Amino acid sequence: MEPNKSEQHQQRQRLVVAALRRVLPAQSVLYHEEDTRPYECDGLTAYRQLPMVVTLPESEAQVIAIVQVCREMQVAIVPRGAGTGLSGGAMPIADGLVLSTARLNKILNVDAYARTARVQPGVRNLAISDAVGVHDLYYAPDPSSQIACSIGGNVAENSGGVHCLKYGLTVHNVMAVRAVSMEGEIIELGGAGLDAPGLDLLAVFIGSEGMLGIVTEVTVRLIPKPQTARVIMASFDDVIKAGNAVANVIAAGIIPAGLEMMDKTSSRMVEPYVKAGYDIDAEAILLCESDGTQEEVEEEIGRMSAVLQQAGATAIAVSQSEAERLKFWSGRKNAFPAAGRISPDYYCMDGTIPRKNLAQVLLGIAAMEIKYGLRCANVFHAGDGNLHPLILFDANQPGEFHQAEAFGAEILELCVAVGGTITGEHGVGIEKIGSMCVQFSPEELAAFWAVKRGFDPLLLLNPDKAIPSLHRCAEYGRMHVKKGAVKFPDLPRF
Template sequence: MNAETAAPAESTFSPARQQQVVSALRALLPAHALLSNIEDTRPYECDGLAAYRQTPMVVALPENEEQVVAILKACRDLKVPIVPRGAGTGLSGGAMPIADGVVLSTAKFTRIVKLDQYARTAVVQPGVRNLAISEAAAAHGLYYAPDPSSQIACTIGGNVAENSGGVHCLKYGLTVHNVLRVRMVTIEGEVVELGNGALDAPGLDLLAVFIGSEGMLGVVTEVTVKLIPKPQAARVIMASFDDVVKSGNAVANVIAAGIIPAGLEMMDRTSSRMVEPFVKAGYDIDAAAILLCESDGTAEEVEEEIGRMSAVLNASGATRIEVSTSEAERLRFWSGRKNAFPAAGRISPDYYCMDGTIPRKNLAQVLLGIEQMENKYGLRCANVFHAGDGNLHPLILFDANVPGEFHRAEEFGAEILELCVAVGGTITGEHGVGIEKINSMCVQFSPLEREAFFNVKRAFDTAFLLNPDKAIPTLQRCAEYGKMHVQRGQLKFAELPRF
């Protein structure tokens, strides 16, 4: 079986098929854990990328691992595709249902199984909210480091699926750097544990393969995460720049100086003016860009690092520098960055959030390229992102009620991702590929590379039933999209068949 035959055919809803699946699952689940009426399933039609919607045939809400095993076995026997779902806060359509498929939600897996203050670990179920882990660990002076902007709502199972990051990922890493063990169920109904409670595990590093696999390899039922001590002190520098090129260069200069801030974020003028009336964080709305640079550690370490970063920022052309003097002020500085996405609704009916990663040295180049694209597509773009690790989150502003605007927003986003690849970056940093960026995979990866991805998929899910239409495009799809991988004017692996 090759990638062409592995991809599922276009799905369609069938009442007879729905009845067959409902009858099979009704024998395995209590009545309240199975949804099939349209008014019950419609809330599951999309994730945070609401532009793409599909009402699922059935929604299953298991309450324990045994039920997950039974659901997967039944769906395998019936050859029914399954889309695992967490809190639905994802931004790439990774949890978008399939018309003739089952959405398997882990929303009822909300228990913190064990918190070990001495080993500094927490064993949690996948439906536990990201922020709830830190709240539970706070009494022991510990917390969970990855902090996506949606941390108040997103769940650890979804974080594992997307390899989520957050504003502090520069220093403390992404989900993959903070998870020790994952317990999951395969499409065959087999319970498998990847990794363990130690810092390393023997054999192949399947834990790293699984984290970020977007529900394509198995369904998470339990996660062991690392906890770290809460820093004694933390302070934030808010630096203003009159030019985005200077701000981009300042980011590279901070890292080049050997400083790894706890967080290093950038917001352009559009973003600052969008969010300031919403949160009143004290942002300089006249600046072309602002940087938020955080230092944490002991009071002495923070004082020394704040001084070093301030010197680098001043030398890089900062026009204004403010340093938080209290914890309340530090949180206020961050509040604007954390609320940038919802604040977009103040200035635009709709927005399209992209996610790409580039080398830090190319920040200014890419920001200028995005500015040119604004003129090309006739749409505004607010740039707010994890500057320290080059993870961009351009917010393309549009009005879905205007014919053709969403299509232009899609084209705008696709061109941003192509630019990211052109400068040596990638098409995603922490939002995943899902359905949103599946065509952009054709830009970055060759047919042979994509076939390697399919081989991993086959190793876990031979029948291609787990989230089958996401993340990896077929050769046919890439040909239809018209984006074949080209390097130095040559098509890589030209000897391979194209159709």
């Protein structure tokens, strides 16, 4: 009698576990359901899948050993950092292996003179700044999850944060990456200098979502702590005015350390949670930070205040202490968890648009709220046009999650239609893989696949993520408007 699918899976699992236990300590191989359940999803909890096995290597040599076993046995590998990602990039595969880098959590070297730190991938983002603070240095990228997210995951997703406008994303702050290829070989990309010979494969690797290699070390650039920093909180009675104010600040030649926007729904959602002093009657608020010397900050705060007033700000408050500055930021940093106060569930989208189209896209999202019958709270990195709409829904209501998914897909189509992109920092993962068909042509997708095969010819590293097949795009095209056809002619142009 032929074994059924479940029996085949169990037989396969036993063989893989036995092979892994020959090269790893028993405590580094998890395969019982109660042990693998915590790894069934990342921050995108709507999609879940139990992995066949989870490994927790404690050294680079163990990572190589895991890769060699998986290569020989044709087992797919899903690399996983802290699991805070929001696109399903670390969601397991049913017959695959999750390779967690959580135990690779050492800060290997800090060079205060070169302003660099060499760390393992499991080191938390904020832990780097904590460790180098004694030298008056810090690591600039600061995603909202920085207290928990790991630097390896930041590399995989090219994470940003509220200060990415001035200081850049992960790709601008990482100097070198050491990784293990699917052949079990060590890859070293970048270096200690400002440039490295050959093609810039470091930039290709950062943001590749675990599809090209498994990170084992990262060398990050550190910057001096600013002497001081202050934040303007500006209120607006109209989202169009607030959106235009963002463009006006940049047009004035000012690059704030941070420039964030929250609409009324977001402010009212957050204020009771953090009590940051937000104007809950304003249609939108902007948070504009300046950092540097006392004189630089004083001059820039004055210039930004003038621009904001001319743009129609109804109220302006400026932080008078470090405690007040952190209080102003606390609402923006806690916007996602605060959503739980007003909605059973939320679906966080991530798209990027030209700054000049902020008001237009906000109006488009407002129209979609009516169309889909769902509320949407908008919090985003306004300075670089990176939107984070929080679509509020109740998963207990039949069909609401699918409505939220359709709402999110249409937001991304609108982003592309105005000249933007389907992601800014959350990555593609499984969440936006259909939307990749809106953004890119078959020829462009073929080029992405060529890069993938160059690093991973057997397609065993995080398969079925980020890059859609042409067949998947054909299926997506039957369900959605094809690329180039989404014109949104009913929206006003600015």
